[in-house]
Amino acid sequence: MAVPAIRVTAVTKRYGDLLALAGVDLEIGQGEFFGLLGPNGAGKTTLISALAGLIRADGGTLEIMGHDVVSASRDARLKLGVVPQELVFDPFFTVREMLTFQSGYFGIRGNGDWIDEILHGLGLSSRANANMRALSGGMKRRVLVAQALAHRPPVIVLDEPTAGVDVELRQNLWQFVKKLNTDGHTVVLTTHYLEEAEALCGRIAMMKAGRIVALDTTANLLSRFTARAFRVRAGHPAAALGLGGAAAGNDWVEFGFDAPADIESLLARLREAGADVREIAVGGPDLEQVFVEVMRHA
């Protein structure tokens, strides 16, 4: 059996009175596209920092591709690429210089071909020789992604990589990261854009107050916590409400349903009740509802 890309066992971290990680257990398999979600202060960045060796956990163990981040830190770091949350850059250097340095720090010389490939994949080729100061926020964010990939790590952690990035850049970034995942890289993503996590991640963990409060496949989380909704805008909302619907504002009434066949019979009953249906809308489950539900009950 292949070693997990990431294994976190009973990890704790305390800052003064604040318990930032309260015994986290987590295993992420090789090749997964994994989402780590949670409100601000949930412990996501602390967990990522512990994986990257930027902070030391008070207790427990963390492994990257089977290498302990403390006792085998060198091997663990070679296997990990981290895109930090903060938009940090070195104002003295150009994009290409930054990527060349980052390769060298990991012991790689003559990495030009791969650097060109990353620059191309992230739409940075035309800005390769521009100073970091001259780049927009979105471009700087892409350089951070490029830096994390410079040593071709099998495990990539992206800590809110699309914060402040416009739609076009975001789509370009996801296209590139999806390709990396298809090529076999394990991707761990934290984001506040839940639709991104829903679209990209095969499994999701939700954190709150330093604990993992939900961990499952995205499909299971969606089906476990949310129902599909069927909504009608009625000329006579009272008639629709009389059939068990819930008021959703502006004459809209919402009904839950399990299978598409339920809609047909519901429409027939609405017609019989004289609800005068003028518009209909069908909504599937979404991760935002799941997130709200999980956080409310955790």
Next chain:
Amino acid sequence: MPDPFRASSFIGFRTLLHKEVLRFWKVSFQTVVAQVLNALLFLLIFSHVLDRRAAVHGEVPYTTFLVPGLVMMSLLQNAFANASSSLIQSKITGNILFVLLPPLSCRTFYAAYVLAAVLRGLFVAAGVWLVSALFVAAPLAHPAWALAFAILGAALLATFGVIAGIWADTFDQLAAVHNFFVIPATMLSGVFYSLHSLPPLWQKISHFNPFFFMIDGFRHGFFGQSDTSPWLSLTVTGGCLVVLAALALAMLARGYKLRG
């Protein structure tokens, strides 16, 4: 067969050194040229005021005596400034991450920052010496002594710069170390005077200032004479370097103020 671990560590060291040298070289007008000009102003002003009034070590004219002191002062201050300012800037802007995420050992980290700072110190020192040669000749009697003290002194101040850069949380804290310790300690270490011109009490106090030994030993390389034995100066300078290097490496190994 080459050890891949050592080969990759060497590439990491060379890359970090290259980055640190490029960092000051890209702003060399500020980090090298301006420093040479500062030292030159000292030379012109002090030589104008004191050259005919003071001779040192018997027959060495004051301006000639001043040159190695100014060269060494510039070297020490710039070695400290390079390591400390690079670290504090990286910490405050957050880009220190880029060298904390890769598998760079604390020895690699230390060696690269110190060697880059030594190189900047040597660049500035060479600049001060060459430019001052336009005004006054200060030939090297014992180049090996001068080079030994230049390299050891620069490494010592660069190491102190690494420690201060790691310790300081703000530019203000670092400026306090620079302005209230490094500058007074260099200025009061015999850059502008011979120890023998001081009252006995101040002569004794000066022997507790490691900067005095660095500058006096360096000056021995120029004139073949000094206020104290160059071997004693070498021992003090080397001893201080070993102690501070051990402290810097211990801070890096613990991740003090770098890794939470």
